[in-house]
Amino acid sequence: MADTLQQQNKPQICAEPTKSFFVEMLTRDIPLEQAVLDLVDNSVDGAKAMRPTGEQPFEGRQVDITFSQDGFRIVDNCGGFDSKAARDYAFRFGRPAGTPRTEHSIGQFGVGMKRALFKFGNHFVVRSATTDDEWAVEVNVPEWESSSDGWYFPWAQFTPDENVSKARPGTDVFVDNLRPEVRTRFSTRLFENLIIGLIKSKHRQFISDGLSISVNGQHLDATNLYLLVRKDFQPGTDEILFQDRGEDDVNVRIITGIGHSSPREAGWYVICNGRVVLEADRSSRTGWGLLEEQSDTIFMPSFHNQFARFRGIVSFDSKDSSRVPWNTTKTDVDHDNHVWQRTFGRMMEMMRPVISFLNDLDNDIDEHTREHSPLLDFVSNAESVKAERLPARAAFAAPARGSIKKGQKTVKIQYSKPVDQVDFLMNELSVASAKAVGEKTFELIFQSMRDE
């Protein structure tokens, strides 16, 4: 039938996307801050492609980000890429077959840079130099969208400067003529704080490995993940290796344990090739509030502040970045990824004993108060250890409730009194809370009656 229609010699039906439609669709599905992180990911991949070694493999590599209402710039000295790479794949939407790939890369989808450029503004210049090549591209987006010259970006004159040259190979991305909604956000301190916080945590491993990142002139240090350890008290750790026929291996490492009490830091951290995808996640994505499908019984409780000490870390690592379980914006896990599915069960197994322990801890505090709970005293005097320094495989270990020598037996007293009377005593006793009034008055009356 197709042949019959072809023979009628009609012109073909055009289904080619317009450029402006494409740009709108591409930029709409990513939050602004994630688009900034995508560009940092590109720099990290550049640094990874330099095949670094040693304790601090990224030592000397530098990424400087500046933004304001006038424009956005990210400059790195992470090796740059040559004009052939620029021409053949770096500016293509999506990654053509046969594209050379960086092992363990974190920017595998081939959209990050373009998406960010279009998301930010209407004019951009990308300059890059390797040790033996240099080039620049400059695009005026409205002109490019309205031209009928096809999907090509024009080369521009490359002038070496202190940021990028053959002597200092790297990439310089500059965007101005910002979109109105981007311009207003780039000018706020809240957005700057947001970007700094995100990079510190999402790229923490690369910063720990020596990568120097600055945002608007402020040098960033890494946010480390710590777990509490002492004798007879240690996190559970495990490693799983997925070897699937014809595919690159995926190494998975899982850690579950106890940290300092901090509701904002509690939860699961999911890390793919070193890039944090989920941070302190307390949603059903990582098992919180999971119901047993068959019986509707609760398999895992929803997050509650009594779990503010829970820390779970799961890291996936593979040469082939399409094997690790992240979505294209790197803001969530890909639940359909079978590596994720096969790992998830083990994560839940390792989460259960920690949750049980935290329930015990909560009961112990309830019985003895925070000041006198032997279990809380045991936990809070443990040592903080960086997640990276934990042994490869160990079972979660923690003391059973009641196994620790109790201090004095205590009982909790609770009562209500008129506010003005409590205010009066707060003032008279120079204390700052109603609770302190209760304790202080008890101590005073106890002392005076005991000594009578």
Place this chain on the structure above:
Amino acid sequence: MSASFRRIDYSLRPAKHAERRMLCDVFRRLRPFGRIEDYAYVGFGSVWFTDFALFHRALGIKDMVSIEQEESAQARFEENKPFRIPIDFRSSRDALPDLDWNKKQFVWLDYDDPLSPDILLDMRIVARRATSGTALAISVQCVRAPQVDQADQDKTADAPTALARFVDEFGRDRVPTTTTPKQLYGWQYGALSRSLVAQEIEAELASRNSNGAAPEMFFQPVCEIEYEDGARMTTLVGVFFSADDAGRFEACHFDGLEFRKTDKPVRIAVPKLTVREFKRLESQLPLVPGTELDLGSIPEGEANRFVDMYRYLPNFAVLEG
């Protein structure tokens, strides 16, 4: 808002008195945006209504609203109010959205409490709605962050620090990573509070301005004040104006405010002087250029404080016998 009206006689707070007069000078300069008497004043009048009385008498403002969340003494508030001022007995969070935001306003949110996320949400309510020419003053207590006391009281060995609690309370995006623990105390805490307020307004304006259609709205701080009548307090005063009204804002000439400092906050320091010393200094002011004050036995520091502030200081005396 805690019920500080039960503890403090507002009319006897000299630094507060000076601050009110300074705000009066700021408001008076908004003339390029329209007739001052046509502005509306919104404040937390408490039972004293001292600010209302001043702005009514000095600026001729008639449209005034007092927001009062203290419900327990409603009758007392009603009995004390002068000038038929309507009182909205709700929290600022509930009352602010219902103001007539088509009018230009002087809004003075004089919280008794230290900065909280709730106060920042109030800032967003105002920034979302304020019309060009609206002035906003916000005062918060800044003795030390409440998180300092929380940390002191928590005896757990690995208890979170005051700063960690502060970040937890306000969120990572609001607290710059460069913040240090000592910024949770005293005047530095005041400066931190003001900057959190300013950045919150800035962020709300960014989203208000994001459609690119209406003329862009700005918030420009005009002055920062620090004072102490018992508890340390700080105030940020600024003006909302649209891009179209940038010329009017310039025409207000806030740089001409006598008390204003360009690079640091105004610190209201009430000089400790006798009535006789008061009179002696006053007779020489305003100082003729090129001349020096004849101080007599008055300590120079106290005299300088007086010279800086005398237009704003109260004249009270206790009447005895």
